[in-house]
Amino acid sequence: MNYLWIILGVIFIALSIAAGLIWVERRLLSVWQDRLGPNRVGPFGLAQVIADTLKLFFKEDWVPPFSDKVVFTIAPGILMVTILLTFAVIPFGPEFCVFDSNIGVLFFLGNSSLGVYSIVLGGWASNNKYSLIGAMRASAQMLTYEVFMGLSLMGVVMMADTFSFSEIVEAQRGGWFILPQFLGFVVFFIAGIAETHRLPFDIPEAEGELIAGYHSEYSGMKFGMFFVGEYLGITLISAIIATMFFGGWLGPSFLPPVFWFLLKTFIFIGVFILLRASLPRPRYDQLMKLGWKLLFPIALLNLLVTGAILIFL
Amino acid sequence: MISILRSIWLTFLHIFHKRETVEYPEVKPYLAPRYRGRIVLTRDPDRNERCVACYLCAAVCPVDCISLQAATGEKGRRHPEFFRINFSRCIFCGFCEEACPTNAIQLIPDFEMGEYIRQNLVYEKEHLLISGEGKYHGYNFYKHAGVAMGVKGKGEGDTEYKPVDVKDLMP
Ligand code: SF4
Numbered sequence: 516m517n518y519l520w521i522i523l524g525v526i527f528i529a530l531s532i533a534a535g536l537i538w539v540e541r542r543l544l545s546v547w548q549d550r551l552g553p554n555r556v557g558p559f560g561l562a563q564v565i566a567d568t569l570k571l572f573f574k575e576d577w578v579p580p581f582s583d584k585v586v587f588t589i590a591p592g593i594l595m596v597t598i599l600l601t602f603a604v605i606p607f608g609p610e611f612c613v614f615d616s617n618i619g620v621l622f623f624l625g626n627s628s629l630g631v632y633s634i635v636l637g638g639w640a641s642n643n644k645y646s647l648i649g650a651m652r653a654s655a656q657m658l659t660y661e662v663f664m665g666l667s668l669m670g671v672v673m674m675a676d677t678f679s680f681s682e683i684v685e686a687q688r689g690g691w692f693i694l695p696q697f698l699g700f701v702v703f704f705i706a707g708i709a710e711t712h713r714l715p716f717d718i719p720e721a722e723g724e725l726i727a728g729y730h731s732e733y734s735g736m737k738f739g740m741f742f743v744g745e746y747l748g749i750t751l752i753s754a755i756i757a758t759m760f761f762g763g764w765l766g767p768s769f770l771p772p773v774f775w776f777l778l779k780t781f782i783f784i785g786v787f788i789l790l791r792a793s794l795p796r797p798r799y800d801q802l803m804k805l806g807w808k809l810l811f812p813i814a815l816l817n818l819l820v821t822g823a824i825l826i827f828l
Numbered sequence: 829m830i831s832i833l834r835s836i837w838l839t840f841l842h843i844f845h846k847r848e849t850v851e852y853p854e855v856k857p858y859l860a861p862r863y864r865g866r867i868v869l870t871r872d873p874d875r876n877e878r879c880v881a882c883y884l885c886a887a888v889c890p891v892d893c894i895s896l897q898a899a900t901g902e903k904g905r906r907h908p909e910f911f912r913i914n915f916s917r918c919i920f921c922g923f924c925e926e927a928c929p930t931n932a933i934q935l936i937p938d939f940e941m942g943e944y945i946r947q948n949l950v951y952e953k954e955h956l957l958i959s960g961e962g963k964y965h966g967y968n969f970y971k972h973a974g975v976a977m978g979v980k981g982k983g984e985g986d987t988e989y990k991p992v993d994v995k996d997l998m999p
């Protein structure tokens with residue numbers, strides 16, 4: 516019974532944050548662009564979320580006749596499923612975790628690799644050259660960044676001596692891992708942006724050049740799933756950053772641990788949106804170059820130094 | 829690298845800047861007097877229609893949205909029998925105002941002309957004609973030049989010379 520509540524709670528928190536982010540992002544972007552943003556519907560424009568969702572539901576759900584219909588239909592679902600599954604291993608608080616797996620970090624990395632399939636299949640099944648180019652870019656970008664996304668987390672794993680998220684949080688009672696693992700944090704953060712293909716690394720979508728990239732042909736709630744999937748991805752990466760580097764739910768005890776966890780997550784969501792507001796999109800080859808020639812060596816170096824220190828000190 | 833961090837920081841500082849948004853229905857934006865909005869037909873200081881139905885505005889209109897028909901009143905003065913502007917086609921370019929020799933047709937700072945029924949965007953003369961002089965006060969075309977039309981005698985206009993007797997040798 517208790518389990519059921521935790522599962523429902525996690526799904527509810529994740530989905531409502533992802534939906535609410537539609538509003539949060541628009542408001543925050545407008546704050547940084549000297550505008551007001553949506554403030555008409557409901558108090559502070561909060562009902563904008565409901566309006567947007569209803570609008571998405573009532574849009575015509577068009578499956579292009581030239582597409583591979585089965586694959587086209589399941590592709591958006593894969594994204595949602597892989598991301599929502601990962602939320603299962605994240606501790607929202609002590610004892611507030613659906614499945615406290617002892618290989619949580621690996622589970623997260625594996626699922627984020629599976630997420631690539633959603634985009635590649637979606638772009639491929641659309642049978643549209645823009646979608647295909649977007650999907651190809653997405654696969655190359657996400658495979659590249661996955662390599663050192665994993666490597667950058669290994670420093671933390673070595674220091675905490677575990678793959679389990681909740682034990683990693685416990686290991687940070689003496690001090691957050693952001694200080695000893697600063698390089699790991701930077702690399703993971705950049706890789707996280709590329710993994711969720713958020714701006715400025717939204718090269719698979721790149722509406723300036725590719726219309727909407729891999730989801731050009733999607734409409735209605737299928738597009739909505741990609742849309743919400745992206746926000747879920749941001750939430751997930753922010754939650755992982757908070758857990759791995761900023762002590763997860765640890766915090767002064769006058770507020771419940773879940774609050775600290777959500778607060779840290781929200782700060783990083785804000786940073787994601789700030790990046791969108793301030794940085795231009797790099798060229799595709801620049802992105803690959805940055806990944807292989809700068810971040811990958813840094814991640815390896817970080818791993819090497821952490822390992823050396825742990826062994827010899 | 830530094831410039832990237834700097835632009836992130838500068839964007840962040842925009843939190844403390846003034847909002848530029850004008851919350852439109854509650855706060856009306858300021859529109860310059862020469863703003864090109866809804867089109868009106870004006871009258872001269874004697875409250876007669878300024879338009880002399882010369883068709884210049886209809887000819888210059890790039891989207892052909894003005895339609896009118898000339899008629900001649902008593903004393904031979906021309907006026908439009910009907911004057912119709914289709915605002916669903918008008919692009920508010922202001923060419924008609926420039927072309928008009930009598931300052932009759934004028935664009936005014938009013939843009940709130942949305943309609944649910946497209947047919948309501950076709951304005952007839954009774955919708956266009958206002959009872960004032962619009963932006964140009966005290967201008968009466970017939971006072972300046974042109975044929976005697978009951979407003980002034982021949983050669984008595986403000987910028988007109990007396991007619992010259994071409995058969996007379998005296999200066
Ligand atoms: S403003 Fe331009 S488009 Fe509109 S009626 Fe005048 S000439 Fe035609």
Ligand code: SF4
Nearest residue numbers: 879880882883885928
């Ligand atoms: S509005 Fe002006 S330009 Fe148009 S017909 Fe009348 S006098 Fe001529």
